[in-house]
Amino acid sequence: MTAEAAAEVIERLADVAGLSGDWSDLSLRRGFATVARAAGHDPLEIARAGGCADGSLVLPPAT
Incomplete structure (x- = not known):
């Protein structure tokens, strides 16, 4: 399923x-x-599970 198809399903269900x-x-x-x-x-694990790549600005800095 593409991201666009998922978005359409979500929009329909929300409606x-x-x-x-x-x-x-x-x-x-x-x-x-x-x-x-x-x-x-x-x-960090949440971000990775959500599809964020290592080095992404949305990831928390390494400790």
Whole structure:
């Protein structure tokens, strides 16, 4: 499934659920990251699981 196809599915489901806003495949990644961080998972592992490449500016700096 392409990112565009996933975004279309998410938009349709949000409409059916009566949710307003701009929904995309990124909405899933943001939700995943939010829930994973709240559960205490490591930010670096969350970023990698979300598809961030090593060296990406969104990754936390190495400690």
